Amino acid sequence: MAxxxxxxxxxxxxxxxxxxxxxxxxxxxRHAVRSRASMEHLFILITMGDLLGIPILPPYYSLRLLPYVxxxxxxxxxxxxxxxxxxxxxx
Amino acid sequence: xxxxxxxxxxxxxxxxMFGGKGGLGKTTLSATSAFWLASHGxxxxxxxxxxxxxxxxxxxxxIFGKGPVPIMQNLWAQEVDADRRIKxxxxxxxxxxxxxxxxxxxxxxxDNYISAASAEPAMEESAIFDAVVDIIVQGDYDYYIYxxxxxxxxxxxxxxxxxxxxxxxxxxxxxQDMRQYDQVAATMRREETLEEDKILEELxxxxxxxxxxxxxxxxxxxxxxxFVLVPEEMIILDTRKAAELFSKFDVPISGYVVNRVxxxxxxxxxxxxxxxxxxxxxxxxxxxxxxxxxxxxxxxxPEMERDxxxxxMIERLARRLFQEETTA
Numbered sequence: 001m002a003x004x005x006x007x008x009x010x011x012x013x014x015x016x017x018x019x020x021x022x023x024x025x026x027x028x029x030r031h032a033v034r035s036r037a038s039m040e041h042l043f044i045l046i047t048m049g050d051l052l053g054i055p056i057l058p059p060y061y062s063l064r065l066l067p068y069v070x071x072x073x074x075x076x077x078x079x080x081x082x083x084x085x086x087x088x089x090x091x
Numbered sequence: 092x093x094x095x096x097x098x099x100x101x102x103x104x105x106x107x108m109f110g111g112k113g114g115l116g117k118t119t120l121s122a123t124s125a126f127w128l129a130s131h132g133x134x135x136x137x138x139x140x141x142x143x144x145x146x147x148x149x150x151x152x153x154i155f156g157k158g159p160v161p162i163m164q165n166l167w168a169q170e171v172d173a174d175r176r177i178k179x180x181x182x183x184x185x186x187x188x189x190x191x192x193x194x195x196x197x198x199x200x201x202d203n204y205i206s207a208a209s210a211e212p213a214m215e216e217s218a219i220f221d222a223v224v225d226i227i228v229q230g231d232y233d234y235y236i237y238x239x240x241x242x243x244x245x246x247x248x249x250x251x252x253x254x255x256x257x258x259x260x261x262x263x264x265x266x267q268d269m270r271q272y273d274q275v276a277a278t279m280r281r282e283e284t285l286e287e288d289k290i291l292e293e294l295x296x297x298x299x300x301x302x303x304x305x306x307x308x309x310x311x312x313x314x315x316x317x318f319v320l321v322p323e324e325m326i327i328l329d330t331r332k333a334a335e336l337f338s339k340f341d342v343p344i345s346g347y348v349v350n351r352v353x354x355x356x357x358x359x360x361x362x363x364x365x366x367x368x369x370x371x372x373x374x375x376x377x378x379x380x381x382x383x384x385x386x387x388x389x390x391x392x393p394e395m396e397r398d399x400x401x402x403x404m405i406e407r408l409a410r411r412l413f414q415e416e417t418t419a
Contacts, residue, residue: 021279021280021281025279025280028275028279029275029276029279029280032272032275032276032279033272033276035272036269036272036273036276039265039268039269039272040269042265043262043265043266043269043290046261046262046265047262048204050204050207050208050211051200051204059208059211059214060180060208060213060214060217060218060220060221061217061255061259061297063180063181063184063205063208064184064293064297065290065293065294066184066188066201066204066205067184067187067188067191068191068289068290068293069290070188070191070192070198070201071192073198073200073201
């Protein structure tokens with residue numbers, strides 16, 4: 001809703017900016033966000049690996065980080081445990 | 092150089108550790124040194140990093156899990172209750188999750204993970220390590236005397252700071268890289284503000300605590316580590332090996348204290364063979380010790396006629412150790 005209002009405010013100039021963004025930067029942004037998400041999963045694996053049975057360092061300090069990654073744990077586990085095939089590599 | 096001159100000539104060495112194999116007198120020497128320093132007007136905290144601490148036994152008072160307990164003027168002693176610390180810590184984590192997300196209860200899987208963490212073999216040591224960081228960063232005392240765990244565990248404890256340090260550096264670097272990706276995405280989207288990374292802040296906090304502890308453990312200016320040993324072959328061999336290992340972790344070894352030395356006049360007159368052999372054996376190993384460690388031996392502590400428990404006995408030993416320590 002807020003985005004819609006913002007777009008309306010920008011008018012034709014805003015639309016033009018979005019088109020330029022879509023043509024030039026959107027793909028790069030998507031790539032950055034995806035890389036960031038992969039690193040997030042790696043980070044959770046390093047700090048919370050015990051959740052998947054992968055032994056990690058004494059979890060004393062990892063526990064301090066647990067509250068911040070709590071909402072991502074379910075998604076992370078799905079990603080880590082799902083089956084993979086050749087299309088993952090090609091994709 | 093004697094133990095007394097080490098303390099007197101290097102007053103900036105405020106972090107004192109006695110290490111050695113189990114049962115050789117680490118607690119005795121820690122308590123005796125703490126007593127001597129306190130009776131010379133220094134504010135001293137003696138604390139144990141051993142899950143099976145024996146400060147309560149030597150002072151004949153229950154101090155377990157009670158924070159710094161005053162023993163006499165200027166002297167406090169502390170035994171960390173690791174189990175309670177872990178339980179409090181787990182509760183703190185649960186509460187943080189509930190507060191952050193407004194949950195009624197912690198998700199089952201997360202709660203199980205938090206509960207299972209206390210069963211990890213190294214959790215207790217980690218909790219004590221963290222408690223010690225709390226103790227030493229406050230800086231309220233002139234001297235902090237560590238009553239260490241036996242050799243192998245002590246090495247593990249001392250190396251913990253280094254291992255944690257490397258671990259935290261790696262994950263902080265990963266987090267910083269992630270931050271860069273966030274920034275790239277935000278710039279491309281022309282977003283002006285970037286949300287703060289709380290995890291990075293938390294990592295920096297942990298890093299700062301670990302660094303504080305690890306710097307103290309390896310600081311030659313502020314820290315003195317003494318090995319306690321007795322004149323017996325296996326102990327001497329083990330201590331030599333341990334000294335090499337400890338050096339690898341940059342622990343500033345300041346000298347050796349030889350404990351349980353049989354009084355030389357005991358050999359005079361007619362004595363049983365058993366005792367004669369023990370004395371001869373000790374004298375042989377004393378020569379061995381002299382050639383191995385020489386001037387690094389700071390004190391010879393005599394075998395007392397009874398065990399060292401209670402302040403009067405500690406005081407007697409302190410008098411021998413710090414004023415007549417060259418009796419051998």
